[in-house]
Amino acid sequence: MKYWLCVTNKENWQVAKKRKIWGISERNRRQMDEVKVGDMLIFYVKPKRTAGVYKVSAKPFVDNKRVFSTAGFSEGETFPHRVKIQAFAVPKEPVPFDDLVSKLTFISNKKKWPGYLRKAMQAIPKEDYEKILTSLEES
Secondary structure, three states, X not given: OOEEEEEEOHHHHHHHHHHOEEEEOHHHHHHHHOOOOOOEEEEXXXXXXXXXXXXXXXXXXXXXXXOOOOOOOOOOOOOXXXXXXXXXXXXXXXXXXXXXXXXXXXXXXXXXXXXXXXXXXXXXXXXXXXXXXXXXXXX
């Protein structure tokens, strides 16, 4: 099992939550190629919030149907590399991420931590996943 941090905006977080689907662009497809059923996805919603944890419920697939917002992206972007997800731990409101930065091992430069959240999706250590999950459950 892998643990993934998925970075998105408010609009696409709402799409993921409502449609129970996550998608990334062609340039990020390598990460999606590694996703397996049972993996856990943590959603980081810009700016500086953790919105929930979802479990991958089906194999990744490709679909160019427009469901995601292209605000801030090229107009033709469809985020075609997708995976179906099911809610695991979703607080009523997203929780602040700032307090977690000092505790997370995948962020080595704590002063420049936003730089670690530039990829649409990245694997993180189980220990970091557990710290983030705990912060969501305590909210």
